[in-house]
Amino acid sequence: xxxxxxxxxxxxxxxxxxxxxxxxxxxxxxxxxxxxxxxxxxxxxxxxxxxxxxxxxxxxxxxxxxxxxxxxxxxxxxxxxxxxxxxxxxxxxxxxxxxxxxxxxxxxxxxxxxxxxxxxxxxxxxxxxxxxxxxxxxxxxxxxxxxxxxxxxxxxxxxxxxxxxxxxxxxxxxxxxxxxxxxxxxxxxxxxxxxxxxxxxxxxxxxxxxxxxxxxxxxxxxxxxxxxxxxxxxxxxxxxxxxxxxxxxxxxxxxxxxxxxxxxxxxxxxxxxxxxxxxxxxxxxxxxxxxxxxxxxxxxxxxxxxxxxxxxxxxxxxxxxxxxxxxxxxxxxxxxxxxxxxxxxxxxxxxxxxxxxxxxxxxxxxxxxxxxxxxxxxxxxxxxxxxxxxxxxxxxxxxxxxxxxxxxxxxxxxxxxxxxxxxxxxxxxxxxxxx
Amino acid sequence: xxxxxxxxxxxxxxxxxxxxxxxxxxxxxxxxxxxxxxxxxxxxxxxxxxxxxxxxxxxxxxxxxxxxxxxxxxxxxxxxxxxxxxxxxxxxxxxxxxxxxxxxxxxxxxxxxxxxxxxxxxxxxxxxxxxxxxxxxxxxxxxxxxxxxxxxxxxxxxxxxxxxxxxxxxxxxxxxxxxxxxxxxxxxxxxxxxxxxxxxxxxxxxxxxxxxxxxxxxxxxxxxxxxxxxxxxxxxxxxxxxxxxxxxxxxxxxxxxxxxxxxxxx
Numbered sequence: 001x002x003x004x005x006x007x008x009x010x011x012x013x014x015x016x017x018x019x020x021x022x023x024x025x026x027x028x029x030x031x032x033x034x035x036x037x038x039x040x041x042x043x044x045x046x047x048x049x050x051x052x053x054x055x056x057x058x059x060x061x062x063x064x065x066x067x068x069x070x071x072x073x074x075x076x077x078x079x080x081x082x083x084x085x086x087x088x089x090x091x092x093x094x095x096x097x098x099x100x101x102x103x104x105x106x107x108x109x110x111x112x113x114x115x116x117x118x119x120x121x122x123x124x125x126x127x128x129x130x131x132x133x134x135x136x137x138x139x140x141x142x143x144x145x146x147x148x149x150x151x152x153x154x155x156x157x158x159x160x161x162x163x164x165x166x167x168x169x170x171x172x173x174x175x176x177x178x179x180x181x182x183x184x185x186x187x188x189x190x191x192x193x194x195x196x197x198x199x200x201x202x203x204x205x206x207x208x209x210x211x212x213x214x215x216x217x218x219x220x221x222x223x224x225x226x227x228x229x230x231x232x233x234x235x236x237x238x239x240x241x242x243x244x245x246x247x248x249x250x251x252x253x254x255x256x257x258x259x260x261x262x263x264x265x266x267x268x269x270x271x272x273x274x275x276x277x278x279x280x281x282x283x284x285x286x287x288x289x290x291x292x293x294x295x296x297x298x299x300x301x302x303x304x305x306x307x308x309x310x311x312x313x314x315x316x317x318x319x320x321x322x323x324x325x326x327x328x329x330x331x332x333x334x335x336x337x338x339x340x341x342x343x344x345x346x347x348x349x350x351x352x353x354x355x356x357x358x359x360x361x362x363x364x365x366x367x368x369x370x371x372x373x374x375x376x377x378x379x380x381x382x383x384x385x386x387x388x389x390x391x392x393x394x395x396x397x398x399x400x401x402x403x404x405x406x407x408x409x410x411x412x413x414x415x416x417x418x419x420x421x422x423x424x425x426x427x428x429x430x431x432x433x434x435x
Numbered sequence: 436x437x438x439x440x441x442x443x444x445x446x447x448x449x450x451x452x453x454x455x456x457x458x459x460x461x462x463x464x465x466x467x468x469x470x471x472x473x474x475x476x477x478x479x480x481x482x483x484x485x486x487x488x489x490x491x492x493x494x495x496x497x498x499x500x501x502x503x504x505x506x507x508x509x510x511x512x513x514x515x516x517x518x519x520x521x522x523x524x525x526x527x528x529x530x531x532x533x534x535x536x537x538x539x540x541x542x543x544x545x546x547x548x549x550x551x552x553x554x555x556x557x558x559x560x561x562x563x564x565x566x567x568x569x570x571x572x573x574x575x576x577x578x579x580x581x582x583x584x585x586x587x588x589x590x591x592x593x594x595x596x597x598x599x600x601x602x603x604x605x606x607x608x609x610x611x612x613x614x615x616x617x618x619x620x621x622x623x624x625x626x627x628x629x630x631x632x633x634x635x636x637x638x639x640x641x642x643x644x645x646x647x648x649x650x651x652x653x654x655x656x657x658x659x660x661x662x663x664x665x666x667x668x669x670x671x672x673x674x675x676x677x678x679x680x681x682x683x684x685x686x687x688x689x690x691x692x693x694x695x696x697x698x699x700x701x
Binding site: 006007012015016017018019047050051052053054055056062063064066067070071072074075078079080081082083084227228232247248249250251254255256257258259262266 | 479483594609686
């Protein structure tokens with residue numbers, strides 16, 4: 001008997017969710033640049049509004065171009081369904097919003113993106129949703145932090161910018177033991193390097209803006225419902241297991257089971273918050289997704305070459321990448337390499353680091369990662385500047401830390417550019433010595 | 436809703452509205468290893484258009500407790516118990532794949548309580564490759580993956596979804612993960628009375644409807660056409676769908692179902 005043979009990841013990235021449409025045979029996914037959709041009849045309109053049939057009503061809720069990206073990403077991550085959003089942050093927000101209500105609690109990794117810390121620590125706090133930050137790879141700390149009102153454990157598969165790799169199977173085991181789902185922001189990993197659902201995650205979030213797009217021209221996010229979590233057995237999720245009045249008492253768990261969370265986000269968050277991805281952005285992001293695996297191979301290869309090169313430079317104080325002295329779980333979770341982000345510090349501290357960044361010509365100093373071009377940033381002055389000193393330490397951010405998103409340029413050109421920066425940093429060190 | 440059948444907590448999907456036995460009742464019966472969620476969209480339409488929906492998870496499937504039933508005959512008898520518990524009298528029986536074998540068997544016990552039968556992607560007999568049954572016993576996940584690959588048609592293998600953003604194959608994999616697939620497949624394989632039951636229904640003039648899938652590799656269209664002959668009706672074929680017709684082509688299958696059931700009710 002033959003084994004099952006579903007499409008491979010590279011084929012999914014190119015084909016899933018779309019086959020040439022019948023009217024014109026467009027090979028590329030068309031951009032359905034429309035706000036709304038004509039109903040065949042009043043009865044059909046009624047059926048769509050009451051979720052008696054699938055289809056499109058209004059592009060704040062669903063759109064055919066966006067749906068292709070959703071279905072493609074759900075397939076790539078091995079999920080039951082996906083909802084694309086206007087940005088990665090909105091993907092996180094609708095995930096938290098759909099699982100938590102006032103009075104609830106979240107356990108989060110301490111080493112995460114600065115804006116996510118702000119969302120968890122300040123914004124959600126205004127809605128009486130509390131968060132406890134922990135060392136996510138300390139399972140005793142995670143277990144101790146889970147309370148009766150905890151609705152999720154959150155981490156990034158590779159933390160930004162500390163680059164700590166979350167031990168997903170261990171965290172999932174800890175969370176599941178107390179009936180709590182694991183939500184993972186997998187932006188730094190991409191579906192090419194790691195699929196969190198296969199390692200126990202229940203919900204996966206991406207900023208699609210980053211490597212999945214790769215071109216740096218469109219902002220977007222996605223929530224992927226892993227479909228494996230038993231929301232009823234957990235007993236913690238009335239939003240999914242009890243009647244939802246706005247849809248005539250719809251019980252998402254009973255009616256949609258593995259897609260319960262995705263359907264709740266679709267029916268509630270997209271309607272009420274409206275953080276929808278535009279069809280044009282979905283089209284642009286699909287162009288990037290088609291070549292994700294090829295680009296990621298070059299990203300990872302270049303990152304590994306840059307780690308080696310930086311470690312050989314006298315003016316570099318330290319280099320951090322998850323593959324350096326990799327922990328066992330990092331090797332297991334990232335057999336193809338743990339991404340293309342690295343951090344390092346130059347001798348001379350913050351001032352020398354600033355000189356390094358200011359001297360670069362090829363690499364771009366900007367607040368993004370995952371572009372095909374090499375990007376650098378000083379997080380302490382930018383993305384994480386709103387954090388307190390204590391939070392900076394907890395997030396693994398030292399004053400001299402330079403974050404690098406290694407691009408796919410010819411490697412010798414990135415190294416030449418960094419050489420310019422290091423010479424500028426060395427001058428600062430020399431001046432510091434003279435002073 | 437939950438009811439007690441054979442002292443086991445049993446889940447009956449009602450399409451999002453409270454069950455009302457006084458309304459015409461549409462009974463939706465799932466196939467091997469699956470559950471009521473395959474009918475999610477069709478169930479909502481019937482529930483919100485003047486019918487009551489009764490879509491059980493068979494024992495040991497998804498939201499229902501109890502021991503898995505090992506024969507189609509036992510499933511048919513169990514269904515009568517469930518209907519009686521809910522005080523359902525007359526029914527439109529609708530079954531997908533194995534679910535229609537159960538409908539055929541139950542129809543004998545229900546007699547004139549059956550107002551119509553509707554078959555989706557099925558046949559009078561569903562022989563199962565012994566290797567698949569064995570795989571289902573030893574490696575249920577692998578067997579479910581095989582069924583999902585054979586069960587969904589070309590478009591869905593390429594990630595199509597009738598509901599935007601969803602992954603029907605992924606959803607199917609989750610549903611089948613913990614259900615007694617091997618027992619269901621063996622029950623299908625062992626059942627030999629389907630043609631006889633279908634011919635009996637035809638002989639007593641029971642209204643019937645057969646909806647087949649053009650890309651069905653689990654219960655090939657030619658076998659479904661024989662069933663239509665046995666029921667003395669014409670089959671309607673959704674050409675672009677595979678065996679998971681109710682999930683792959685919910686709009687087309689619902690359209691045929693509702694036109695037929697509405698015609699019987701008139």
